[in-house]
Amino acid sequence: MLNLFINSVFIENMVFAYFFGMCSYIAVSKSVKTAIGLGAAVTFVQLMTVPLNYLLNQYVLAPNALAEGVDLSFLSFILFIAVIAAFVQLVEMVVEKFSPSLYNSLGIFLPLIAVNCAIMGGSLFMQQMVGTEINSFGDSVVYGLGSGVGWWLAIVMMAAIREKIEYSHVPAAMKGPGIAFIITGLMGMAFMIFSGIQL
């Protein structure tokens, strides 16, 4: 399980290895504070939806799960996205009630977690890994947490670098997204050193 956690945070990092959640990653990484808020929200949603979708996959969608000879796996996209959308709605209401300042600073990106590829991608990868890396409900919880934390780590690091880059001379045409992509690429290369770690 520790191996699965380390693997999902560092080696198969959502951003650097699979490019998941790049849209909000590029758009929200301008200040560390907002990045921490969004990262926390994504990690929480990931931690809840991956295990939920795991149960759904095991007891409803998998071949012969619901009834003998019934294979509903073609429905997995639509069911996963429904679970995620409903859950994000819930998180949005909770954040609005208990932390209005965070709610205002996240703005449009809170509802957009529903269409954040990291969340949907986490569930789809979980579905693919059933039977190999993920064999129990506990494993799916660990994977959800690990992939969320990996995304969180990436966006906070990126925001910290971008805050510093404000003061340096970047070619005019590279300012904003251009330089952000190049930095992410370089960070991805740095993360490649983790590959092959076994615990």
Add this chain to the structure above:
Amino acid sequence: MKLSKNFTNPLAANNPVIVQILGICSALAVTVKLEPALVMGLSVTFVCAFSNLIMSLLRNGIPSRIRIIVQLVVIATLVIVVDQFLRAYMYDVSKQLSVYVGLIITNCIVMGRVEAFALANKPWDSFVDGVANGLGYAFILVLVAFFRELFGSGELFGITILGDWYTPNSLMLFPPMALIIIGCIIWIHRTLNKDLQEK
């Protein structure tokens, strides 16, 4: 006249990937080779065009409070159609694309065009807008895949182009290089279009 402008605008000046920074998530992972990149681009074009058309036809009948969930259902259904089609007729490519076909649902371009265009325009205009944005996305995908496949394995569409004298640079096949290539494309694009540069 207006229709042709709607069509050409997303292809270059207002390209969804490099100007609006949408849909990056799935854009990069499938660009190791040209063939999956082309298939992915066409799939997104199909989903984007028809979700725009359907949502534009339905636009007067949907209360705005529940529109997000209706959009997700329409898009997810279209993606399931694409996924089943690829599995039936192009199994190898569908294996290579793996979870990224499912991730078309969470592709911000599809959602963004429905929100920004289809809900306020006539069906035919929306359809053209969807096709154009999908093709703008496909164009960037093919461009990135061209460089990665040519320099990463010396081939195009699996046919050897650079002969024995060329040592393939396998770094091009790793994820970080896709980010750096996109960064460079943005750089060139914004050098040519000065009005897009950030201050």
